[in-house]
Each structure stands twice: as C-alpha cells, then as structure tokens.
Amino acid sequence: MINVAMVKSINIITDNDLCISCGACTHICPFSNIEMKYNSYREKWEASAKSTEPCLKCGGINKCLEVCPSYDMDYIKLAGSNKNNLLGKIKNVYNGFSMDNTNRLASSSGGFIRELCLSLMKAKVIDTVISIMHHKGLDYLPSPIKDVSLMPNSIYHNINYENAFKILKKSDRKYLVIGLPCQITSIEKLLHLKKFSFLKERVYAKVALMCGYSFDRINALAFAYYSKVDINEISYREKGRYRKTRITNKFESKVFDFLKPKSFSELINNRLLVDRFLVQNGCLYCVDHMGYCADIVAGDAWQRRYKDDYIGTNILISRTAKGEEAISKINNFHIEKGFKNEIIESQSILYALGSIGEGMRDIKFKGKYFYPHHKRTINSEDIKAFKFGIFDLLKIKVIKKLFRERRFALAKICFALIGSKSLIKYRIENYIRRVSLK
Ligand SMILES: Cc1cc2nc3c(=O)[nH]c(=O)nc-3n(C[C@H](O)[C@H](O)[C@H](O)COP(=O)(O)OP(=O)(O)OC[C@H]3O[C@@H](n4cnc5c(N)ncnc54)[C@H](O)[C@@H]3O)c2cc1C
Ligand code: SF4
Ligand code: SF4
Ligand code: SF4
The missing domain is CATH 3.30.70 (Alpha-Beta Plaits)
Structure with missing residues (x-):
C-alpha cells in the first residue's frame, strides 16, 4: 500500500x-x-x-x-554550456538606450524592451508581445499587448505568470515573450515537451530580464504601513534608473525617493522593501539570474562607465542566432558592442554567479524539509558559495515571519538593530555621493 x-x-x-x-x-x-x-x-x-x-x-x-x-x-543543460564563468551561452554583449526620451524614462533601464517590441511589431515579425499588464491592486497579469504604453516597468513583487502559456496555447499568432529567468525557463520546459512542441513556432523569441530577486507582496504592504499610506497600486522605478517608489490609492499618490530618504526612518523603510534576504524563498535558491533559456537578456548597465547616467542604459546579452536577428531589427535605439566582463561588473557578483543560491545548500535550517538541488556548479571552481552570516539568517527566518504575522513595527525595530552598522554606512556614503554631485 x-x-x-x-x-x-x-x-x-x-x-x-x-x-x-x-x-x-x-x-x-x-x-x-x-x-x-x-x-x-x-x-x-x-x-x-x-x-x-x-x-x-x-x-x-x-x-x-x-x-x-x-x-x-x-542548469548546466539549460545553459547549454558551463563556460563563460557560468554566465551561459553568449553571442554578443551590447549596451544601449532608447533615443525616445518618453520611452526611456517610462522604462526601468534604457527602454530596450519597449523599442524591441515596437520595432518587431512594425516590421511584422511578431503579431504581439506577451508581457505583464496591470490588472487590479497589486495584480499584474501576463497579457497579449500591442500598445507598449500599457507595459509596466520592473515589478518586483510576486506575479502569477500562469496566463503567459495560456495565451500561447489559445491563439495561433507570433509572439515575443518577456519574463523573468524562472518564468522563461518554465515556458522553455513546457515547449520542450512533445505535447506542446507545436507551440514552438508561435514564439519568435524569448527575452529574460536579469533578475537578482523578487519579493512576496508582504514587503510592499509593510512599506505602505511604514509610510502611512493605504496601498492599492505600487510602482518601483519611476522616471529614471534610480528607484522611486510610488504608492497609489483612491485618494492620493505618493513618491518615495530611494536615493533621497527624508529621514532615517524612511531610509530603513526603503532598505526593508528591497533587502536581498527578505525575498521569495525560491529566489534564495535561484542560480539562474541571467536567463539561461532566453534568446536575449536585458539588464541595467550599472557598470562604472555609466555611473553618471541618471536616465537609464541597458546591458544586453544575445544568446542565440534568433537573439542577434531580433536585435538587428531594432530602431530608435542607440546600441554599442560591449564586453563579457561588463556583465559581472554591472551586477552584484552574488547574483551574476548565483552565489547566494549556492550558499543556500550549506545552511542547516533546512532540517527535514525539501530544498532544491539545482545541478549547476558541480565540479566547477568558478564560483564561491555565499557564506551566510547570522544576521542574514535572522532576516530570512525572523523578520520574514514578523512580516507575515503583520508585526510590522517589531520587524522594523529588529531590522534596524540587525542592520544598524550598514544603514549608517549607507547613509554616509549616500550623503557623500549627493554632495559630490552638486
Ligand atoms: C524582479 C526583477 C528583478 C530585477 N533584477 C535585476 C538585477 O538584479 N539586475 C539588473 O541588471 N536588472 C534587473 N532587473 C531588470 C531591470 O530592472 C529592467 O527590467 C531591465 O533592464 C529591462 O529594462 P528596460 O528598460 O528594457 O525595460 P522595462 O521598461 O523595465 O520593461 C520591463 C518589462 O519586463 C516585464 N516585466 C517587468 N516586471 C516583470 C515581472 N515581475 N514579471 C514578468 N515580467 C516583468 C514587462 O513586460 C515590462 O514591460 C530586474 C527586473 C525585475 C522585474
Ligand atoms: S514554481 Fe513550481 S510549483 Fe510554482 S507554479 Fe511554477 S512549476 Fe508550479
Ligand atoms: S503528481 Fe503532479 S502531475 Fe501528477 S497528478 Fe499529482 S499534481 Fe498532477
Ligand atoms: S531570482 Fe530567480 S527565482 Fe527569483 S524571480 Fe528572479 S529568476 Fe525567478
């Protein structure tokens, strides 16, 4: 039995x-x-x-x-290679930005995704784009989109992506599919099944966003609680690459500037919203932050040579011939060849190499539970697993629990105590940066 x-x-x-x-x-x-x-x-x-x-x-x-x-x-199989310092297959690296300032400013980075969608639709290479679109409240739904002004920029909280594959199944059109690396992996895995292989030709190309993490929606609710604003909608990257968080409800709409918090308390709120350990648990184990299965990967060009760019620039990896073809069709986008080493330079090395995910294998609180054994760095010496400190684990275990129990005030006190040294350091560095920019 x-x-x-x-x-x-x-x-x-x-x-x-x-x-x-x-x-x-x-x-x-x-x-x-x-x-x-x-x-x-x-x-x-x-x-x-x-x-x-x-x-x-x-x-x-x-x-x-x-x-x-x-x-x-x-992931070695998915990446098609364990070369390139585990960054996956690379045909070319590019940097660039939209030459239309409205599109560039509406986007999180350089507006690549918007310009690519517009160019491919204009050239009739695709009928439409599968992108998330605002539904209601904090919900965004994958939808077939022709009007790029309906596309949001980066949404950092949990999204139900189930509808993306439903759209592919439903209608025989040609699509550009946009998603996070895990979402694109799920599409790729389904398309590889015999049952769905006929859908492959509906996908012109897949674009993944480089992705450090995304968080449960509770972070946004906590942020709204600390900011004393009722939350109906939230956006994270308003007008330019530096984060401005906007919370909207029926009566008001308020913006919080990540770089210029008005008080120490606001600084803590900002840090709590995006702390790299207060993320979806699945993200902690993620080793594919670089979209192994995509034709093109788009990220923020945070490398040194763009440090003074306040509007936004993309770093792009083309992984396949299809990726190259798609990029060759883009209009209205200033593009330059880049270098492989800029990929790691532009990203936190912890994400670029999936170091946090590797580190999760070693920590002991997994107990009797299941945790993923992603096969990727076996026999590889390219990567060092992230060594978790006690404070990192306290965030994952204790602060997250306090969030979930809606004990937001206590969570903030604990976070401030745990992170006081780094919060003060961050405030000083931020002050110096702002003074030097004046
Ligand atoms: C959760 C998350 C984490 C990220 N982490 C990093 C990082 O660590 N390093 C880095 O360089 N870049 C990261 N990015 C990508 C970056 O913020 C930009 O989205 C990317 O550079 C593309 O910029 P863009 O200007 O071309 O397009 P954007 O205007 O930003 O357009 C993004 C498009 O991506 C899609 N999209 C946005 N959010 C989601 C979502 N949650 N799920 C599915 N699709 C979505 C939508 O179609 C949207 O129109 C992240 C993005 C997200 C959403
Ligand atoms: S992450 Fe796994 S369990 Fe969750 S929806 Fe995707 S396939 Fe299903
Ligand atoms: S094991 Fe998974 S696929 Fe099989 S019946 Fe259960 S839920 Fe469905
Ligand atoms: S970190 Fe990995 S699992 Fe988490 S949202 Fe990004 S791609 Fe998906």
Whole structure:
C-alpha cells in the first residue's frame, strides 16, 4: 500500500515555500489537478494540488515537478554550456538606450524592451508581445499587448505568470515573450515537451530580464504601513534608473525617493522593501539570474562607465542566432558592442554567479524539509558559495515571519538593530555621493 504522505507532487514545492508562481505545473498535470491559489498569509500566488488521489495514479512520474524551476533543475543543460564563468551561452554583449526620451524614462533601464517590441511589431515579425499588464491592486497579469504604453516597468513583487502559456496555447499568432529567468525557463520546459512542441513556432523569441530577486507582496504592504499610506497600486522605478517608489490609492499618490530618504526612518523603510534576504524563498535558491533559456537578456548597465547616467542604459546579452536577428531589427535605439566582463561588473557578483543560491545548500535550517538541488556548479571552481552570516539568517527566518504575522513595527525595530552598522554606512556614503554631485 502506498503511503499517501510519501506521494510526491507539486505540494512539496509549495509546502516548503519555494513556489515562484510561474504556473508551468498547471499546464502539465494530466489530471488537471493543480490550481494557482492566492496565499494571504505569505501574500503570494502558489500552485496547489487539489487532491492526492490523482498523484497516486501519476505513478511516481510527477510531471509537475519536471517543469518546475524551483525543483531540482539541471542548469548546466539549460545553459547549454558551463563556460563563460557560468554566465551561459553568449553571442554578443551590447549596451544601449532608447533615443525616445518618453520611452526611456517610462522604462526601468534604457527602454530596450519597449523599442524591441515596437520595432518587431512594425516590421511584422511578431503579431504581439506577451508581457505583464496591470490588472487590479497589486495584480499584474501576463497579457497579449500591442500598445507598449500599457507595459509596466520592473515589478518586483510576486506575479502569477500562469496566463503567459495560456495565451500561447489559445491563439495561433507570433509572439515575443518577456519574463523573468524562472518564468522563461518554465515556458522553455513546457515547449520542450512533445505535447506542446507545436507551440514552438508561435514564439519568435524569448527575452529574460536579469533578475537578482523578487519579493512576496508582504514587503510592499509593510512599506505602505511604514509610510502611512493605504496601498492599492505600487510602482518601483519611476522616471529614471534610480528607484522611486510610488504608492497609489483612491485618494492620493505618493513618491518615495530611494536615493533621497527624508529621514532615517524612511531610509530603513526603503532598505526593508528591497533587502536581498527578505525575498521569495525560491529566489534564495535561484542560480539562474541571467536567463539561461532566453534568446536575449536585458539588464541595467550599472557598470562604472555609466555611473553618471541618471536616465537609464541597458546591458544586453544575445544568446542565440534568433537573439542577434531580433536585435538587428531594432530602431530608435542607440546600441554599442560591449564586453563579457561588463556583465559581472554591472551586477552584484552574488547574483551574476548565483552565489547566494549556492550558499543556500550549506545552511542547516533546512532540517527535514525539501530544498532544491539545482545541478549547476558541480565540479566547477568558478564560483564561491555565499557564506551566510547570522544576521542574514535572522532576516530570512525572523523578520520574514514578523512580516507575515503583520508585526510590522517589531520587524522594523529588529531590522534596524540587525542592520544598524550598514544603514549608517549607507547613509554616509549616500550623503557623500549627493554632495559630490552638486
Ligand atoms: C524582479 C526583477 C528583478 C530585477 N533584477 C535585476 C538585477 O538584479 N539586475 C539588473 O541588471 N536588472 C534587473 N532587473 C531588470 C531591470 O530592472 C529592467 O527590467 C531591465 O533592464 C529591462 O529594462 P528596460 O528598460 O528594457 O525595460 P522595462 O521598461 O523595465 O520593461 C520591463 C518589462 O519586463 C516585464 N516585466 C517587468 N516586471 C516583470 C515581472 N515581475 N514579471 C514578468 N515580467 C516583468 C514587462 O513586460 C515590462 O514591460 C530586474 C527586473 C525585475 C522585474
Ligand atoms: S503528481 Fe501528477 S497528478 Fe499529482 S499534481 Fe503532479 S502531475 Fe498532477
Ligand atoms: S514554481 Fe511554477 S512549476 Fe513550481 S510549483 Fe510554482 S507554479 Fe508550479
Ligand atoms: S531570482 Fe530567480 S527565482 Fe527569483 S524571480 Fe528572479 S529568476 Fe525567478
């Protein structure tokens, strides 16, 4: 007799808080046994198997786990190479920005994505773009978009991406698909299945955003609580590359400048919103921040030579012939060849090389629970696993829990105590930078 408790399904991902809401598993379950549900304690979308019975019939194949980017992924296989210092396949590196200031300022970085979408649609290479679009409140839904002004810039909180593949299945058109590396991996995994291989030709190319992390929506709720504003909508990158967070509700709309906090308390709020350890648990294990499965990867050109650029510039990796072809069709975009070493220079090395994800393998609090064994750096000496300190672990374990229990005030006090040294250092550095810019 099979022990029901031992039946493996997508629930081991969700029970261990590793779901990053890509939705891939919902499209593969032969028994339509998976649904995306909103978890209002964790404040995020998650996959959930409705019943264990069909999973018993699944006979240990667990198709859902096969496509899950938070399960044991073979990233060496996905990357197609473990060369390039584990940055994946690279045809060319570019830097550039939109020559239309409206598009550039509406974007997070240089406006590449908007200009690429416009150029490919104008050249009739694609019919439409699959991008997220604002739905209601904090919800953004993958949607077919023709009007680029409906595309948001970077949304850093949890997004339910399930609809992206639904769109592909539904209508026989040519699409450019845009998403985070994990979302693009989930699409790629599904397209590789025999069942869906006919959909491959609907995808002209896939564009991934370089991605350090994204967070559960609770961070945004905490930020709104600290800022004493009711939150209906939030945006994170208003007018230029340096973060300005805007919170909007029925009655008001307020902007908070990441670089110019008005008080020490506001500085702590800003840091709490985007702390690299207060992120979705699945992101902590992520080793693919560089979009291994995409044709093109777009990020922020944070390298030294753009340090004085306050509007925004993209760094781009073209990984495939299709990526090169797409980039060759872009209009209205100033583009220059870049160098491979600029990729790491532009990013925190922790993300560029998936160092935090590697470090997660060593920490002990995983206990009896499941954690992903992503196969990537086996036999590689290129990468050093991030060594977690006690304060990092306190953030992951204690502050996140306080957030989820809505004990926002206590969370802020703990965060300030844990991070006081680095917060003061950050404030001094920030002050010096602002004075030197005057
Ligand atoms: C969660 C997150 C983390 C990121 N981390 C980094 C990083 O560490 N380093 C770095 O260099 N760049 C990072 N980026 C990418 C960067 O912010 C820009 O999005 C990227 O450089 C493209 O800029 P752009 O000006 O061409 O396009 P943008 O105007 O920024 O357009 C972005 C497009 O991407 C899509 N999109 C935005 N958010 C999401 C989302 N949550 N899920 C799915 N699709 C989305 C939408 O189609 C949107 O129109 C991150 C982005 C996100 C969303
Ligand atoms: S184990 Fe099989 S039946 Fe159960 S959720 Fe996964 S794919 Fe569906
Ligand atoms: S990460 Fe994606 S595939 Fe994995 S459980 Fe969540 S929705 Fe399903
Ligand atoms: S860090 Fe990795 S898992 Fe998290 S959102 Fe980015 S690509 Fe997805």
